[in-house]
Amino acid sequence: xxxxxxxxxxxxLEIHFPGLDQLSEVYADLERQIAEFKRxxxxxxxRKCTLCCTTAKFVEASxxxxxxxxxxxxxxxxxxxxxxxxxxxxxxxxxxxxxxxPPGELSGGCSHYRFRPLVCRLFGFSATVDKNSNPxxxxxxxxxxxxxxxxxxxxERIRQGLPVPLMADFSRRVALLHPHFGQEKYPVNFALRExxxxxxxxxxxxxxxxxxx
Ligand code: SF4
Numbered sequence: 001x002x003x004x005x006x007x008x009x010x011x012x013l014e015i016h017f018p019g020l021d022q023l024s025e026v027y028a029d030l031e032r033q034i035a036e037f038k039r040x041x042x043x044x045x046x047r048k049c050t051l052c053c054t055t056a057k058f059v060e061a062s063x064x065x066x067x068x069x070x071x072x073x074x075x076x077x078x079x080x081x082x083x084x085x086x087x088x089x090x091x092x093x094x095x096x097x098x099x100x101x102p103p104g105e106l107s108g109g110c111s112h113y114r115f116r117p118l119v120c121r122l123f124g125f126s127a128t129v130d131k132n133s134n135p136x137x138x139x140x141x142x143x144x145x146x147x148x149x150x151x152x153x154x155x156e157r158i159r160q161g162l163p164v165p166l167m168a169d170f171s172r173r174v175a176l177l178h179p180h181f182g183q184e185k186y187p188v189n190f191a192l193r194e195x196x197x198x199x200x201x202x203x204x205x206x207x208x209x210x211x212x213x
Contacts, residue, residue, distance in 0.1 A: 010075050015202055017067055019177030024068075026173050027121065033165040034125045040162055041154050045124065046142050050109035052123050053098040059188040061117035064181040065174065066188075066195035069097075069115035079200050086193040095188045117188065118174050126165040127158065135164055 038044060053059065073079050085096060097116075102109040110116055124143070127135035135158050139151045158164050175182045186194065 010071070010203060015071060015199070015206060017064075017178070017181070017202075019064055019182060020067060022177050023064060023174065026170065026177070027118075030118075030121055030165055030170055033163065034121070037125055037162070037164050041137075041157065041164075043125070043139075043143065043150070043154070045108060045140075046146075048102060048108070049140075049142055050098060050100060050102070051142055052140055053109055053120075054094050054100070059095055059117075059119055060185040061119060061188050061191040062174065062178075062182050062185055063191055063195045063198065064178045065117035066191045067181065067199060069112055070192065070195040070199040072112075072115060073196065074199055074203055079196055079203075083193065083196050083200070086189055086196070089189045089193070091187045091190065093189055096192070097188075117191070118170060122165065122167050122170060126167045126170070128167055134159075135166060137164060138167070 070079070073082050082096075089096070097111050099109045099111045110120065124138065124140045127137045129135050135155075137151055137154045137158065139154070143150055154162070181195075181198070185191070
Protein backbone atom coordinates (compact mmCIF):
# COMPACT_ATOMS: atom_id res chain seq x y z
CA UNK A 1 0.00 0.00 0.00
CA UNK A 2 1.36 3.40 -0.98
CA UNK A 3 1.80 5.69 2.02
CA UNK A 4 0.66 8.85 0.36
CA UNK A 5 -3.02 9.40 1.09
CA UNK A 6 -2.46 11.56 4.13
CA UNK A 7 -4.56 13.90 6.24
CA UNK A 8 -5.61 16.48 3.68
CA UNK A 9 -8.98 17.40 2.27
CA UNK A 10 -9.97 14.99 -0.45
CA UNK A 11 -12.82 17.14 -1.75
CA UNK A 12 -10.68 18.68 -4.51
CA LEU A 13 -9.79 15.22 -5.85
CA GLU A 14 -13.40 14.47 -6.86
CA ILE A 15 -13.11 10.83 -5.91
CA HIS A 16 -15.95 8.95 -7.44
CA PHE A 17 -16.88 5.29 -7.21
CA PRO A 18 -19.85 4.14 -9.28
CA GLY A 19 -22.79 3.14 -7.12
CA LEU A 20 -22.02 5.18 -4.00
CA ASP A 21 -24.71 7.82 -4.57
CA GLN A 22 -27.26 5.10 -5.24
CA LEU A 23 -26.07 3.24 -2.13
CA SER A 24 -27.06 6.27 -0.04
CA GLU A 25 -30.47 6.26 -1.71
CA VAL A 26 -31.00 2.55 -0.98
CA TYR A 27 -29.99 3.14 2.65
CA ALA A 28 -32.38 6.10 2.92
CA ASP A 29 -35.22 3.97 1.57
CA LEU A 30 -34.33 1.18 4.00
CA GLU A 31 -34.19 3.61 6.94
CA ARG A 32 -37.70 4.82 6.09
CA GLN A 33 -39.05 1.27 5.84
CA ILE A 34 -37.35 0.16 9.05
CA ALA A 35 -38.59 3.19 10.99
CA GLU A 36 -42.14 2.40 9.91
CA PHE A 37 -41.74 -1.31 10.66
CA LYS A 38 -40.30 -0.65 14.12
CA ARG A 39 -43.06 1.80 14.95
CA UNK A 40 -45.88 -0.48 13.85
CA UNK A 41 -44.37 -3.72 15.19
CA UNK A 42 -43.38 -2.02 18.45
CA UNK A 43 -39.81 -3.34 18.55
CA UNK A 44 -36.52 -1.65 19.28
CA UNK A 45 -32.94 -2.73 20.06
CA UNK A 46 -32.17 -3.21 23.74
CA ARG A 47 -30.26 -0.24 25.06
CA LYS A 48 -26.47 -0.79 25.15
CA CYS A 49 -26.84 -4.26 23.60
CA THR A 50 -23.92 -5.06 21.30
CA LEU A 51 -24.48 -8.79 20.88
CA CYS A 52 -25.03 -8.77 17.12
CA CYS A 53 -21.75 -6.87 16.64
CA THR A 54 -19.76 -9.26 18.83
CA THR A 55 -20.83 -12.30 16.81
CA ALA A 56 -18.79 -10.88 13.96
CA LYS A 57 -18.42 -14.11 12.03
CA PHE A 58 -22.02 -13.50 10.89
CA VAL A 59 -21.39 -9.86 9.94
CA GLU A 60 -20.45 -9.80 6.30
CA ALA A 61 -20.27 -6.86 3.95
CA SER A 62 -19.27 -6.07 0.39
CA UNK A 63 -16.39 -3.75 -0.46
CA UNK A 64 -18.89 -1.25 -1.86
CA UNK A 65 -20.66 -1.08 1.50
CA UNK A 66 -17.38 -0.25 3.24
CA UNK A 67 -16.17 2.36 0.75
CA UNK A 68 -18.00 5.35 2.32
CA UNK A 69 -16.36 4.65 5.68
CA UNK A 70 -12.99 4.04 4.04
CA UNK A 71 -13.13 7.40 2.26
CA UNK A 72 -14.08 8.98 5.58
CA UNK A 73 -11.03 7.43 7.29
CA UNK A 74 -8.70 8.64 4.53
CA UNK A 75 -10.29 12.07 4.72
CA UNK A 76 -9.59 12.08 8.46
CA UNK A 77 -5.99 11.03 7.79
CA UNK A 78 -6.54 7.70 9.54
CA UNK A 79 -6.33 5.33 6.57
CA UNK A 80 -2.88 3.97 7.38
CA UNK A 81 -3.68 3.61 11.07
CA UNK A 82 -6.77 1.53 10.26
CA UNK A 83 -4.91 -0.61 7.74
CA UNK A 84 -2.27 -1.42 10.35
CA UNK A 85 -4.97 -2.31 12.84
CA UNK A 86 -6.57 -4.67 10.32
CA UNK A 87 -3.36 -6.37 9.18
CA UNK A 88 -3.49 -10.12 9.76
CA UNK A 89 -6.82 -9.89 11.56
CA UNK A 90 -8.67 -13.18 12.11
CA UNK A 91 -11.79 -13.64 9.93
CA UNK A 92 -13.92 -14.20 13.03
CA UNK A 93 -12.50 -11.34 15.06
CA UNK A 94 -15.14 -8.91 16.34
CA UNK A 95 -15.78 -5.89 14.17
CA UNK A 96 -13.09 -3.31 14.88
CA UNK A 97 -15.71 -0.56 14.80
CA UNK A 98 -17.40 -1.94 17.89
CA UNK A 99 -16.99 0.01 21.09
CA UNK A 100 -17.90 -2.63 23.72
CA UNK A 101 -18.41 0.04 26.35
CA PRO A 102 -20.34 2.82 24.60
CA PRO A 103 -20.45 6.22 26.31
CA GLY A 104 -23.59 7.21 28.21
CA GLU A 105 -25.46 9.06 25.49
CA LEU A 106 -25.17 6.24 22.91
CA SER A 107 -27.70 3.40 22.86
CA GLY A 108 -25.43 1.01 20.90
CA GLY A 109 -21.76 0.32 20.42
CA CYS A 110 -21.04 1.09 16.75
CA SER A 111 -18.36 3.77 16.66
CA HIS A 112 -19.30 4.67 13.06
CA TYR A 113 -23.03 3.98 13.03
CA ARG A 114 -23.74 6.35 10.13
CA PHE A 115 -21.39 4.29 7.92
CA ARG A 116 -22.45 0.80 9.00
CA PRO A 117 -22.92 -1.79 6.23
CA LEU A 118 -26.20 -3.25 5.02
CA VAL A 119 -26.46 -6.26 7.32
CA CYS A 120 -26.05 -4.02 10.38
CA ARG A 121 -29.00 -1.96 9.17
CA LEU A 122 -31.19 -4.95 8.32
CA PHE A 123 -30.58 -7.28 11.23
CA GLY A 124 -33.48 -7.45 13.66
CA PHE A 125 -35.86 -5.35 11.60
CA SER A 126 -36.26 -7.29 8.37
CA ALA A 127 -37.47 -10.64 7.11
CA THR A 128 -36.22 -13.63 5.20
CA VAL A 129 -38.56 -15.42 2.79
CA ASP A 130 -39.22 -19.18 2.97
CA LYS A 131 -39.66 -21.53 0.00
CA ASN A 132 -43.38 -20.75 -0.06
CA SER A 133 -42.62 -17.00 -0.33
CA ASN A 134 -43.75 -16.30 3.23
CA PRO A 135 -41.73 -13.58 4.99
CA UNK A 136 -40.46 -14.42 8.46
CA UNK A 137 -39.03 -11.71 10.68
CA UNK A 138 -35.49 -12.18 12.01
CA UNK A 139 -35.49 -11.36 15.71
CA UNK A 140 -32.24 -11.20 17.69
CA UNK A 141 -31.56 -13.63 20.54
CA UNK A 142 -31.89 -11.13 23.43
CA UNK A 143 -35.34 -9.98 22.27
CA UNK A 144 -36.41 -13.58 21.70
CA UNK A 145 -35.27 -14.54 25.19
CA UNK A 146 -37.20 -11.66 26.73
CA UNK A 147 -40.38 -12.44 24.85
CA UNK A 148 -40.66 -15.97 23.42
CA UNK A 149 -43.76 -15.18 21.36
CA UNK A 150 -42.49 -12.02 19.72
CA UNK A 151 -41.55 -13.50 16.34
CA UNK A 152 -44.86 -15.39 15.99
CA UNK A 153 -46.87 -12.27 16.84
CA UNK A 154 -44.99 -10.10 14.36
CA UNK A 155 -45.16 -12.76 11.65
CA GLU A 156 -48.93 -12.90 12.13
CA ARG A 157 -49.06 -9.12 11.68
CA ILE A 158 -46.93 -9.48 8.53
CA ARG A 159 -49.37 -12.06 7.17
CA GLN A 160 -52.15 -9.55 7.83
CA GLY A 161 -50.35 -6.90 5.78
CA LEU A 162 -47.70 -5.24 7.97
CA PRO A 163 -44.96 -4.17 5.51
CA VAL A 164 -41.51 -5.49 6.39
CA PRO A 165 -38.18 -4.85 4.61
CA LEU A 166 -36.97 -8.05 2.93
CA MET A 167 -33.30 -8.93 3.36
CA ALA A 168 -33.02 -10.49 -0.09
CA ASP A 169 -34.50 -7.44 -1.83
CA PHE A 170 -32.11 -5.00 -0.23
CA SER A 171 -29.12 -7.33 -0.68
CA ARG A 172 -29.93 -7.61 -4.38
CA ARG A 173 -30.38 -3.85 -4.78
CA VAL A 174 -26.99 -3.19 -3.19
CA ALA A 175 -25.21 -6.00 -5.05
CA LEU A 176 -26.40 -4.61 -8.39
CA LEU A 177 -24.87 -1.19 -7.73
CA HIS A 178 -21.34 -2.25 -8.66
CA PRO A 179 -20.31 -5.19 -10.90
CA HIS A 180 -17.31 -6.11 -8.70
CA PHE A 181 -17.33 -4.30 -5.37
CA GLY A 182 -21.02 -4.95 -4.70
CA GLN A 183 -21.14 -8.69 -5.36
CA GLU A 184 -18.87 -10.61 -2.97
CA LYS A 185 -19.42 -10.54 0.78
CA TYR A 186 -16.51 -10.77 3.23
CA PRO A 187 -16.20 -10.74 7.03
CA VAL A 188 -16.74 -7.10 7.95
CA ASN A 189 -13.12 -6.42 8.94
CA PHE A 190 -11.87 -7.94 5.67
CA ALA A 191 -14.32 -5.88 3.63
CA LEU A 192 -13.15 -2.74 5.41
CA ARG A 193 -9.50 -3.58 4.79
CA GLU A 194 -10.11 -4.18 1.08
CA UNK A 195 -12.14 -0.98 0.76
CA UNK A 196 -9.44 1.03 2.55
CA UNK A 197 -6.81 -0.29 0.17
CA UNK A 198 -8.90 0.41 -2.91
CA UNK A 199 -9.79 3.92 -1.74
CA UNK A 200 -6.16 4.58 -0.76
CA UNK A 201 -4.88 3.50 -4.18
CA UNK A 202 -7.44 5.73 -5.91
CA UNK A 203 -6.48 8.71 -3.77
CA UNK A 204 -2.78 8.11 -4.44
CA UNK A 205 -3.43 7.87 -8.18
CA UNK A 206 -5.50 11.07 -8.26
CA UNK A 207 -2.95 12.97 -6.22
CA UNK A 208 -0.04 11.90 -8.42
CA UNK A 209 -2.02 12.75 -11.58
CA UNK A 210 -2.71 16.24 -10.20
CA UNK A 211 0.96 16.77 -9.43
CA UNK A 212 1.89 15.90 -13.00
CA UNK A 213 -0.60 18.32 -14.60
S1 SF4 B 1 -20.22 -1.94 11.59
FE1 SF4 B 1 -21.04 -1.14 13.53
S2 SF4 B 1 -23.10 -2.10 13.68
FE2 SF4 B 1 -21.91 -3.30 12.18
S3 SF4 B 1 -20.92 -4.99 13.35
FE3 SF4 B 1 -19.45 -3.26 13.26
S4 SF4 B 1 -19.81 -2.15 15.18
FE4 SF4 B 1 -21.63 -3.43 14.82
